[in-house]
Amino acid sequence: MTLQYVPIINLAPYFGRTAEGKAAVAKEVNQACRDIGFLVITQHQIPAELIERVSKLTGNFFDLPLDEKRKANRPRPDMVRGYSAVAEESLSYSMEKAAPGDLKESFSIGPLNVPAEPYYSEELAGPHFAPNVWPTTLPGFDTAYAEYFEAMGDLARSLMRIFALALELPELFFDDKIDNHISMFRSLRYPHLKAGIEEGQLRAGAHTDYGSLTIVKPDGALGGLQVCNRERIWVDVPYVEDGFVVNIGDLMMQWTNDQWISTLHRVVNPPENADGDQQRQSLVFFHQPNYDVMVECLPSCLPAGGEPRYAPVTSGDHLQSKFVRQTTFGGSKVA
Ligand SMILES: O=C(O)CCC(=O)C(=O)O
Numbered sequence: 001m002t003l004q005y006v007p008i009i010n011l012a013p014y015f016g017r018t019a020e021g022k023a024a025v026a027k028e029v030n031q032a033c034r035d036i037g038f039l040v041i042t043q044h045q046i047p048a049e050l051i052e053r054v055s056k057l058t059g060n061f062f063d064l065p066l067d068e069k070r071k072a073n074r075p076r077p078d079m080v081r082g083y084s085a086v087a088e089e090s091l092s093y094s095m096e097k098a099a100p101g102d103l104k105e106s107f108s109i110g111p112l113n114v115p116a117e118p119y120y121s122e123e124l125a126g127p128h129f130a131p132n133v134w135p136t137t138l139p140g141f142d143t144a145y146a147e148y149f150e151a152m153g154d155l156a157r158s159l160m161r162i163f164a165l166a167l168e169l170p171e172l173f174f175d176d177k178i179d180n181h182i183s184m185f186r187s188l189r190y191p192h193l194k195a196g197i198e199e200g201q202l203r204a205g206a207h208t209d210y211g212s213l214t215i216v217k218p219d220g221a222l223g224g225l226q227v228c229n230r231e232r233i234w235v236d237v238p239y240v241e242d243g244f245v246v247n248i249g250d251l252m253m254q255w256t257n258d259q260w261i262s263t264l265h266r267v268v269n270p271p272e273n274a275d276g277d278q279q280r281q282s283l284v285f286f287h288q289p290n291y292d293v294m295v296e297c298l299p300s301c302l303p304a305g306g307e308p309r310y311a312p313v314t315s316g317d318h319l320q321s322k323f324v325r326q327t328t329f330g331g332s333k334v335a
């Protein structure tokens, strides 16, 4: 049977390190990735204290006056760093159609402590190791974000190990392909707007993510994440207080020759009659392998006698192609 909803998967048996525990988790993850491309994970080993600290500092940042936030503005359209204000971006642009701006503001960082070596600055490295931009008035903000980025990188490595097992590959297959990952961590605040919303304007328009996987820490506000299942029905992603939402991105879909799906998703507005302030905040980590990794159909994903559906492409070029497509449709108005 094909899953039409997003399953909740406990990672404790994987971290228990027995072969049976790992195999059991890999099996559940495999089904989720094939059927709906989304799962909620629990017992993920990320300290609650770190999540709370980052969430609180993020709230403090978004509460600052706009001109203060603008001091950490995104430096260039092709560099996803720093602050972007409400409606300056539209995720639906990446779906090749114009759409009104998303009802969210964001703050983004990329890799930290980048070594002073040519690999990180040569032309092929593009803007992937661009310097970060920080707010200057919030003590502890940059260290908390750096810790969170590192913790998410570690969790993504564990998930990629589970993916390897699920795809019948050696457990460490992906390790050397993500040891210089070019991921991005982005916090989002969706204000609760009660007027001035354009026709079709959402908190985040329907889109797919680009990379290997995404790890989202949502809050419980109304007006949340929905995914389009295989019956083309929008279903809510369950909110689990100490869980993370994980989804497959386009690069992983390509790597698995479409065996796993990068699912269309969106963030809807709160219902019109919603009580109180349903402002929403989420922490989103977009995981992307090393820029020079060649993404070509994984051995276990090629059907007997079949041809791969995609030509090999590097992780960096794959990501860049998404940006080029976006620029055609909206320049700096895109993520
Ligand atoms: O805020 C969320 O829950 C998810 C946002 C999202 O899908 C994205 O930024 O790609």
Ligand SMILES: [Fe+2]
Pocket: 207, 208, 209, 214, 265
């Ligand atoms: Fe997304």
